[in-house]
Amino acid sequence: MLDATPKKITERRALRVNPCKTCEPVGAMYAALGVHRCMPHSHGSQGCCSYHRTFLARHFKEPAIATTSSFTEGACVFGGGSNLKKAVKNVFDIYDPDVIAVHTTCLSETIGDDINTYIQQMEIPEGKIVVHANTPSYAGSHIVGFGNMMSGFIQYLAEKKAVSNGKIGIFPGFVNPGDMREMKRLAGLMHGDYIMFPDTSGVMDAPNKGHYEMYPKGGTTIEEIRALGSVEKIFALGELTTKAPAIKLKEKCDVDFAALPLPMGVEATDQYIMELSHFLHTEVPESIEEERGQLVDIMLDAHANFYQKTAAIYGDPDTVLGLTAFALELGMVPKYVLTGTKNREFTKKAEALLAKFGANDCKAVDNGDLFELHQWIKNDPVDILVGTTHGKYIAKAEDIPLVRAGFPILDRYVHSYMPIVGYRGAMRLLELIGNALMDRQDRDAADEDLELVM
Numbered sequence: 001m002l003d004a005t006p007k008k009i010t011e012r013r014a015l016r017v018n019p020c021k022t023c024e025p026v027g028a029m030y031a032a033l034g035v036h037r038c039m040p041h042s043h044g045s046q047g048c049c050s051y052h053r054t055f056l057a058r059h060f061k062e063p064a065i066a067t068t069s070s071f072t073e074g075a076c077v078f079g080g081g082s083n084l085k086k087a088v089k090n091v092f093d094i095y096d097p098d099v100i101a102v103h104t105t106c107l108s109e110t111i112g113d114d115i116n117t118y119i120q121q122m123e124i125p126e127g128k129i130v131v132h133a134n135t136p137s138y139a140g141s142h143i144v145g146f147g148n149m150m151s152g153f154i155q156y157l158a159e160k161k162a163v164s165n166g167k168i169g170i171f172p173g174f175v176n177p178g179d180m181r182e183m184k185r186l187a188g189l190m191h192g193d194y195i196m197f198p199d200t201s202g203v204m205d206a207p208n209k210g211h212y213e214m215y216p217k218g219g220t221t222i223e224e225i226r227a228l229g230s231v232e233k234i235f236a237l238g239e240l241t242t243k244a245p246a247i248k249l250k251e252k253c254d255v256d257f258a259a260l261p262l263p264m265g266v267e268a269t270d271q272y273i274m275e276l277s278h279f280l281h282t283e284v285p286e287s288i289e290e291e292r293g294q295l296v297d298i299m300l301d302a303h304a305n306f307y308q309k310t311a312a313i314y315g316d317p318d319t320v321l322g323l324t325a326f327a328l329e330l331g332m333v334p335k336y337v338l339t340g341t342k343n344r345e346f347t348k349k350a351e352a353l354l355a356k357f358g359a360n361d362c363k364a365v366d367n368g369d370l371f372e373l374h375q376w377i378k379n380d381p382v383d384i385l386v387g388t389t390h391g392k393y394i395a396k397a398e399d400i401p402l403v404r405a406g407f408p409i410l411d412r413y414v415h416s417y418m419p420i421v422g423y424r425g426a427m428r429l430l431e432l433i434g435n436a437l438m439d440r441q442d443r444d445a446a447d448e449d450l451e452l453v454m
Contacts, residue, residue, distance in 0.1 A: 026056065081113065106136060153198075190277060198219070299330060311336075383401075
């Protein structure tokens with residue numbers, strides 16, 4: 001006889017379908033590009049480096065420079081030490097960077113290459129620097145790789161001086177150059193003397209001057225990274241990404257830090273501004289108060305179009321938390337909140353945020369994928385999707401508007417120049433989400449009018 005006992009549906013653990021993340025070296029490469037005259041170096045095969053460069057170039061629409069150890073079968077058997085030493089010599093001879101930032105790949109991590117020892121054995125030209133970070137592709141995500149590379153620079157370069165330099169340090173998190181510019185602008189209006197690390201503004205949004213510059217003028221300088229060891233305090237924005245590097249700096253140089261959410265929406269931006277105000281002992285200038293007032297005014301004007309609209313929000317953990325918080329401030333219901341990065345702290349923070357606004361029936365998941373999100377939406381649809389390019393397949397299949405925000409966005413332009421942080425960034429998000437919802441309402445109304453005519 002057949003067993004009629006209902007089978008328990010087990011959680012899918014060993015497989016991800018359309019994962020909501022990419023691998024650690026992508027994040028490490030992006031962090032290294034935020035250092036002035038730095039050449040990111042992929043210690044692995046050429047294919048790995050090509051993929052990671054392509055991923056970044058498609059998002060930023062800018063060349064993502066990087067070199068590779070070019071592993072072949074021999075390196076797989078005997079290790080990649082010889083490849084790395086030759087590569088570093090060639091890179092300094094040909095491309096003349098000030099620093100080479102080595103990150104590992106699946107293959108070099110599986111072999112067990114000791115990068116630190118290899119670096120000690122190298123003949124590095126005078127005045128040049130080589131740093132490294134371990135970034136196995138089969139663990140973590142690009143967010144983890146970004147933080148690991150930050151920690152690598154800190155471990156190699158940060159120096160504690162006897163006297164503080166009186167500056168603050170800003171760790172911006174995994175955000176676009178436009179977001180970094182906005183964070184710096186707000187800090188400047190608060191009269192803060194700051195060091196931002198890393199800083200991809202002026203690198204991944206460099207202007208076209210009619211000739212190619214391998215090393216644009218942007219990026220955090222080596223001297224500034226060294227000076228992080230003597231700053232007064234670190235503001236680690238996007239705490240799930242930058243808290244680990246802040247802890248590394250605290251351990252090495254005893255620099256205090258404040259771990260803050262990305263300044264997205266009203267409350268989180270208020271928190272960033274007030275932390276700066278309290279630490280710098282400065283008043284909030286009228287120009288910032290005006291921006292905040294304009295945002296609140298727009299939110300009130302458009303409230304009827306946002307109230308109780310449901311959303312699915314997905315992407316990088318800190319970005320998703322910021323988008324979720326702003327959606328709740330708009331009166332929306334973020335029914336599904338998902339990140340592909342495995343981080344239980346994300347789920348705790350998301351659930352606390354939802355509970356704060358009384359959205360207790362919403363679902364928050366880390367280490368998820370877009371196939372899973374699609375199944376939830378099929379069972380219980382939402383009014384709008386907010387997230388990265390890869391959600392467009394869900395949007396098309398279920399006929400739901402998609403607002404692109406976060407990383408990666410591969411099929412649109414200009415996004416990396418325009419901030420989604422700060423009060424100005426919130427205005428832009430409000431416009432994008434509001435217009436997408438209103439376009440959908442107009443279309444639905446047109447369909448109803450057509451049915452009446454027929």
